[in-house]
Amino acid sequence: xxxxxxxxxxxxxxxxxxxxxxxxxxxxxxxxxxxxxxxxxxxxxxxxxxxxxxxxxxxxxxxxxxxxxxxxxxxxxxxxxxxxxxxxxxxxxxxxxxxx
Numbered sequence: 521x522x523x524x525x526x527x528x529x530x531x532x533x534x535x536x537x538x539x540x541x542x543x544x545x546x547x548x549x550x551x552x553x554x555x556x557x558x559x560x561x562x563x564x565x566x567x568x569x570x571x572x573x574x575x576x577x578x579x580x581x582x583x584x585x586x587x588x589x590x591x592x593x594x595x596x597x598x599x600x601x602x603x604x605x606x607x608x609x610x611x612x613x614x615x616x617x618x619x620x
Contacts, residue, residue: 527552528559528597529583541593543585554593557582561594 525534525541532549543555557563562573569578573590 524595525593526595526598527554528556528594531598531600539593541591543587553583553585555585555588555591557586557588559593559597560588560590561592562590563594563597 523535523539525537525539526532527534527547527550529552530547530550532547534547534554536548537545537554541554541559545554546552547554557570557579560571562571562576563582564570564572569576570582571578576588576590579586579588
């Protein structure tokens with residue numbers, strides 16, 4: 521079953537996995553667990569408990585597999601790191617402390 525899902529942790533395509541994702545499914549590339557809050561359509565860091573589903577039980581570790589019945593995988597779950605900001609901060613620290 522082809523779909524547009526990618527791993528929330530590394531961005532690898534998950535088109536080889538069938539839906540619905542099982543609780544113990546892992547990314548074939550980085551082995552990250554996939555039935556996790558960070559991969560769900562209801563995951564939102566701007567709301568309480570980081571979940572828009574009001575009846576969902578709170579999950580403390582958003583990156584570990586859970587038993588949430590409201591889980592629906594989110595195609596845009598992968599957010600690449602902002603390496604430009606990291607590089608800029610690193611160069612400013614090196615300039616500040618005189619390293620080159």
